Amino acid sequence: MLSDAQRKHLRRLGHGRSPVVLIGNPGLGPNLVAEMDRALTDHELVKVRARVGDRDLRDELLAGLAAATHSEMVQRIGHVALYYRAHPEKPKILLPDA
Numbered sequence: 001m002l003s004d005a006q007r008k009h010l011r012r013l014g015h016g017r018s019p020v021v022l023i024g025n026p027g028l029g030p031n032l033v034a035e036m037d038r039a040l041t042d043h044e045l046v047k048v049r050a051r052v053g054d055r056d057l058r059d060e061l062l063a064g065l066a067a068a069t070h071s072e073m074v075q076r077i078g079h080v081a082l083y084y085r086a087h088p089e090k091p092k093i094l095l096p097d098a
Helices: 004-014 030-043 055-069
Strands: 021-023 045-050 072-077 080-084
Touching: 004 045, 004 072, 004 080, 021 030, 021 055, 030 045, 030 055, 030 080, 045 055, 055 072, 055 080
Parallel strands: 021 045
Antiparallel strands: 045 080, 072 080
C-alpha cells in the first residue's frame, strides 16, 4: 500500500508519460493482462487509457486490471489511469519513505 507522499511522487513521474496500454470494447482478456504485466515489469509505472463509454464498466475494468497484474492504481482521471508495481529484483523507481 502506497502512502500519500509516494502516490504524489509517482503522479509527478507519470504526468508526462503517454498511455502504453489501451483498453477497448473487448475488455480484459488474457492478451491485455499479459501486455500490461510486461509493461509493468519493464517500466514499473504505466499509464493506461480505457476507451469504454460506460463509467461503471470503466471503473470495473481498471480495478480488475490492477487485481490481475498485482499492481496498484496510483491515479485515475477520466479515461486514463496510472499503475505502479515495483520490479521484484531491480527496482528503477525509488519511492520516498512513508
